[in-house]
Amino acid sequence: MVELFPKDVRSQPGLDRLTGLPDRGECLSRLISTLAQHHGRDDAVSVFWLNVDRFRQINNSFGHIVGDSVLIELARRLERAKPDGSVLARMGADEFVLIASCVGADDAEHIGRNLLTAIGQALGVGTRRVRPSASIGIALVGSEDSASELLERADRAMLEAKREGGGRCSLVNPQAVQAHGSKHLAREELSVEEMLHRALETGGLYLEYQPIVRAEDRSILAVESLMRCRVGDGVIPPGRFIPVAEKTGLIMHLGDWGLVTAGGFVRRLAQQGQHLKVAVNVSRAQLQTTSFTKSLHGMLAYTGIEAAQMELEITESLFMDASTVVQDNLRAAMEAGVSLALDDFGTGFSSLACLKDLPAHKIKLDRAFVVGLPNDRRAFSVAKAVAQLASDLGITVVAEGVETAEQYESLCEAGVTAIQGFHVAHPMGEAQLLNWLSTLNHD
Ligand code: C2E
Ligand code: CA
Ligand code: CA
Secondary structure, three states, X not given: OOOOOOHHHHOOOOEOOOOOOEOHHHHXXXXXXXXXXXXXXXXXXXXXXXXXXXXXXXXXXXXXXXXXXXXXXXXHHHHHHOOOOOEEEEEEOOEEEEEEEEOOHHHHHHHHHHHHHHHOOOEEEOOEEEOOXXXXXXXXXXXXXXXXXXXXXXXHHHXXXXXXXXXXXXXXXXXXXXXXXXXHHHHHHHHHHHHHHHHHHHOOEEEEEEEEEEOOOOOEEEEEEEEEEEEOXXXXXXXXXXXXXXXXXXXXXXXXXXXXHHHHHHHHHHHOOOOOOEEEEOOHHHHOOOHHHHHXXXXXXXXXXXXXXXXXXEEXXXXXXXXXXXXXXXXXXXXHOOEEEEEEEOOOOOOHHHHHHOOOOEEEEOHHHOOOOOOOHHHHHHHHHHHHHHHHHOOXXXXXXXXXXXXXXXXXXXXXXXXXXXXXXXXXXXXXXXXXXXXXXHO
């Protein structure tokens, strides 16, 4: 592959060492001066933020030297395809920015398509031929835009293009005001998304199980499966990766995987003579698709477990969701014999009165009502009222996040049916849980 510029040029300040293109800092200063020149003129400035799709895979499969030569080749293609008088810069890694003057959205999209075509030509990588692709975000200048605002908007649009599958352009107009800090959030999301993909590829996804015990005698009632994502030496908590998975659609993958894995665990236990119920958390995005019922039926058929050994944990607002898809999915689950638990009860807006209309078999009293016990008498009253009403309706109440013996006692006094929390047991891996169950059986 041909290098863009001779080496002596590439070591100049303001130029990227690999490609010889203007670097990040130089890009920003050129954009500032372009905006100043265009001020008050009719022709608009547009900024194209380009990110190579799946570049990490090329780097991982062929090594960094090949990865570098791919970047040099792509830079060369972009340089050839860009309009006369425009500025192409490398922002770092596999990201490029083009600053061009153009008259409007159509014009900008035309330029974007040309860049994508240039990038998409087949390319020899090692012994293989690959067709690279890229995601491009386009921002058109608004009258009050600063250089960094324009770059942020283009970057954000690029993430949008990537989210839609890559190999495309996405354009934002000046009216699309972004919330403060949204760029940072988008970046964080993209990195979590990348980690999730990596975990899916490398088997880094796993479940932990946390016991739920009967309040009266601490015998096991069920376990809740909690998803974990290991990347390298670290573990990303579900509070961070579930929302990203929901946004990007990856949750379908994760959700199906979670159902089958939890079901498989229940089957293995049953084969050893232990009959346990597992509760699986289900997110909004899952329940809002018609394929959820298929996944649930598929899991039951595949694992061969009894439907009664599976429970779905669903938040209040989802239970209340009036959409036909959600309601159909809930009904289908119940008809199959799978029970439903209302998760995080008390954190939503529903009142106690709603309980009588909900098809829940179990409600999980949120940790917010547990943390202040035994001293918080108001929380105690709520726990007691919920327990009383649920008992009248034939619904089981589980108190979540129980950390101390005092909380445990107070909840027993309030009349809750079951307890879950670090005081009883932390979430644990399969082998550890089997151990824990065996100590329970010997007590
Ligand atoms: P959640 O469903 O309310 O799960 C209970 C959370 O409380 C878990 O956090 C659990 O580790 C934690 N916990 C349990 N006992 C105690 C305690 O005594 N004290 C305290 N402070 N915390 C306790 P985790 O595992 O980080 O999960 C957080 C949330 O992520 C879950 O909240 C659930 O909404 C979601 N999640 C976890 N796994 C899945 C999954 O497989 N699918 C979906 N859709 N969501 C999941
Ligand atoms: Ca839960
Ligand atoms: Ca909960």
